[in-house]
Amino acid sequence: MCGIIGIVGTKPVQERLIDSLKRLEYRGYDSAGIAGVVGGHVERRRAKGKIRALEEVLAEDPLKAEVGIGHTRWATHGEPSTRNAHPQTAGRVTLVHNGIIENYAELREGLKAQGRTFESETDTEVIAQLLDHELDRGKAPLAALKATLDQLTGAYAIAILIDGEDQLIMGARRGSPLVVGYGEGEMFLGSDALAVGPFTNRISYLQEGDYVAIDHKGAKIFDETGKAAERPVTTVPASAALVEKGNYRHFMEKEIHDQPEGCQHTISAYVDPVSDRTRVPGEVDWAGLARIQIVACGTSFIAGLLGKYLIEQLADLPVDVEIASEFRYRQPALQANSLAIAMSQSGETADTLAALRYCQKRGMRTVAVVNATESTMAREVDVVWPIHCGPEIGVASTKAFTAQICVLTAVAIAAARARGRIDAAEEQRLVKVLLEAPRLVAESIKLEDAVRGIAQEVAKARDVLFLGRGPMYPLALEGALKLKEISYIHAEGYAAGELKHGPIALVDDQTPIVILAPFDSYFEKSVSNMQEVMARGGQVIFITDPEGEKHAPRGARVVVTAPQSDPLIAPLVLAAPVQLLAYYVAVQKGADVDQPRNLAKSVTVE
Numbered sequence: 001m002c003g004i005i006g007i008v009g010t011k012p013v014q015e016r017l018i019d020s021l022k023r024l025e026y027r028g029y030d031s032a033g034i035a036g037v038v039g040g041h042v043e044r045r046r047a048k049g050k051i052r053a054l055e056e057v058l059a060e061d062p063l064k065a066e067v068g069i070g071h072t073r074w075a076t077h078g079e080p081s082t083r084n085a086h087p088q089t090a091g092r093v094t095l096v097h098n099g100i101i102e103n104y105a106e107l108r109e110g111l112k113a114q115g116r117t118f119e120s121e122t123d124t125e126v127i128a129q130l131l132d133h134e135l136d137r138g139k140a141p142l143a144a145l146k147a148t149l150d151q152l153t154g155a156y157a158i159a160i161l162i163d164g165e166d167q168l169i170m171g172a173r174r175g176s177p178l179v180v181g182y183g184e185g186e187m188f189l190g191s192d193a194l195a196v197g198p199f200t201n202r203i204s205y206l207q208e209g210d211y212v213a214i215d216h217k218g219a220k221i222f223d224e225t226g227k228a229a230e231r232p233v234t235t236v237p238a239s240a241a242l243v244e245k246g247n248y249r250h251f252m253e254k255e256i257h258d259q260p261e262g263c264q265h266t267i268s269a270y271v272d273p274v275s276d277r278t279r280v281p282g283e284v285d286w287a288g289l290a291r292i293q294i295v296a297c298g299t300s301f302i303a304g305l306l307g308k309y310l311i312e313q314l315a316d317l318p319v320d321v322e323i324a325s326e327f328r329y330r331q332p333a334l335q336a337n338s339l340a341i342a343m344s345q346s347g348e349t350a351d352t353l354a355a356l357r358y359c360q361k362r363g364m365r366t367v368a369v370v371n372a373t374e375s376t377m378a379r380e381v382d383v384v385w386p387i388h389c390g391p392e393i394g395v396a397s398t399k400a401f402t403a404q405i406c407v408l409t410a411v412a413i414a415a416a417r418a419r420g421r422i423d424a425a426e427e428q429r430l431v432k433v434l435l436e437a438p439r440l441v442a443e444s445i446k447l448e449d450a451v452r453g454i455a456q457e458v459a460k461a462r463d464v465l466f467l468g469r470g471p472m473y474p475l476a477l478e479g480a481l482k483l484k485e486i487s488y489i490h491a492e493g494y495a496a497g498e499l500k501h502g503p504i505a506l507v508d509d510q511t512p513i514v515i516l517a518p519f520d521s522y523f524e525k526s527v528s529n530m531q532e533v534m535a536r537g538g539q540v541i542f543i544t545d546p547e548g549e550k551h552a553p554r555g556a557r558v559v560v561t562a563p564q565s566d567p568l569i570a571p572l573v574l575a576a577p578v579q580l581l582a583y584y585v586a587v588q589k590g591a592d593v594d595q596p597r598n599l600a601k602s603v604t605v606e
């Protein structure tokens with residue numbers, strides 16, 4: 001989603017605004033813009049499309065400012081266009097905004113009735129017009145901002161320049177995150193720590209309803225009632241180096257390769273490799289728990305579904321998993337004594353956050369499995385289970401998915417032990433198996449060349465089916481999601497047993513069918529489905545392990561053999577070839593791998 005940067009600098013800011021916007025590209029966007037104070041007046045430059053389009057505008061007409069704001073916009077109200085790009089201006093006010101103003105139509109009508117004219121279709125311009133209106137009424141900037149915020153319903157993070165206030169940037173947050181960065185004689189605002197990462201790692205996270213004024217002297221923060229507030233300054237570890245691509249062509253490729261390390265760091269936080277016992281953070285009364293409710297979206301939902309398989313099988317504890325956007329609106333019946341788990345890489349996904357708050361309101365204990373530990377979800381829950389895979393920049397989630405699975409696997413083992421379903425020796429055996437995952441994931445990534453070889457053919461397909469049983473079913477869903485989102489090829493993931501109930505109609509000799517079948521208790525059944533598909537001309541890509549390869553019938557077009565592993569960690573081991581297949585098909589098609597069309601990294605609108 002949209003990204004924000006603001007700099008009160010002591011030297012020219014144009015290049016730094018652009019550098020920061022490039023770091024925010026991963027959030028997904030369709031236009032970009034910057035504004036700055038030039039000779040006492042605010043000027044802006046904007047462009048539809050990628051940041052390089054904005055750079056072309058700036059090459060013609062540079063912005064010679066030392067105080068400025070920048071924005072990448074992911075369209076919600078109004079098409080992607082230069083006119084709708086931020087910064088939006090009204091009178092003396094120029095601002096950038098993340099989020100959605102829900103009462104914008106009503107406010108817009110009111111402002112129009114007072115003779116104000118609008119140049120864009122955005123809800124953002126309404127904030128600019130309102131603030132300008134309050135300034136016109138003679139209020140000082142901060143008082144005008146407070147009066148404006150009091151009229152807004154919805155979600156926002158805002159950074160504002162005011163004509164005539166050369167050294168000032170104001171900001172506010174509600175629903176969308178905003179951070180204040182402290183530099184040497186310079187101050188920053190950003191939509192996350194990465195935005196200000198190149199300039200400082202000393203950061204304050206604004207709280208819900210806060211608004212702020214920054215200048216060369218520092219930051220003045222106020223809470224939603226208008227009272228001066230102190231927010232602690234923390235030093236964040238996300239160094240700029242963590243978000244570089246290094247020698248990889250795309251962040252997605254790098255992040256697939258980061259997975260052994262991401263799994264390693266994550267597993268180490270949840271198991272003790274010396275005693276081979278689990279150590280899941282936070283108090284959870286596993287033995288007394290009646291049920292778990294997992295809420296999530298997209299790939300995080302799929303990780304949650306895999307968690308259901310693991311937790312129910314090992315711990316005999318019922319788990320419901322639901323897509324957050326359904327859960328939050330259908331008034332689900334919740335069982336007393338249940339634990340709510342929100343799965344979210346970003347910790348900011350609007351639907352997941354709303355579903356989590358729904359559970360909280362009904363008195364459930366809440367957990368967030370997040371990558372961004374300073375995110376809203378992390379701050380609102382009772383217990384945080386962080387994943388430790390480092391910032392994920394590619395829009396298509398890869399290393400967060402496997403790290404989420406590592407957490408849920410450790411949780412399943414811990415719950416099984418606490419509920420007396422396994423003894424200490426079995427806990428130790430399972431932990432040892434989990435500790436093997438990073439090495440086997442690294443082995444599995446070595447299938448890269450084999451997978452690249454298949455991609456050329458798959459890239460020609462119109463439809464691709466992914467089939468799996470048991471824990472391979474969620475992985476089939478993930479394979480299909482990855483392929484469609486970055487290569488734009490239609491793909492479906494199915495439980496292999498469902499094949500006969502409909503999807504088999506899609507099978508012909510033009511349809512690649514990816515069958516995920518390690519040599520586990522489901523293997524025989526999966527092989528039967530493979531036979532059914534081959535009998536109808538389907539081109540099978542069989543992803544298995546050495547035992548599976550030995551026992552598989554002939555006839556698959558390609559066999560991809562991942563390392564042998566215990567079934568507990570097979571989803572982690574087989575994830576890499578599935579992700580690599582999507583990656584190389586997208587590369588083959590020349591698609592924009594890290595920023596697929598229409599997608600955003602952090603979906604902070606519903």
Ligand code: F6R
Nearest residue numbers: 298299300344345346349396397
């Ligand atoms: C798919 C993908 C998305 C996200 C979804 C949830 O590759 O990345 O489906 O998984 O938008 O995002 P988070 O996990 O941040 O809540």
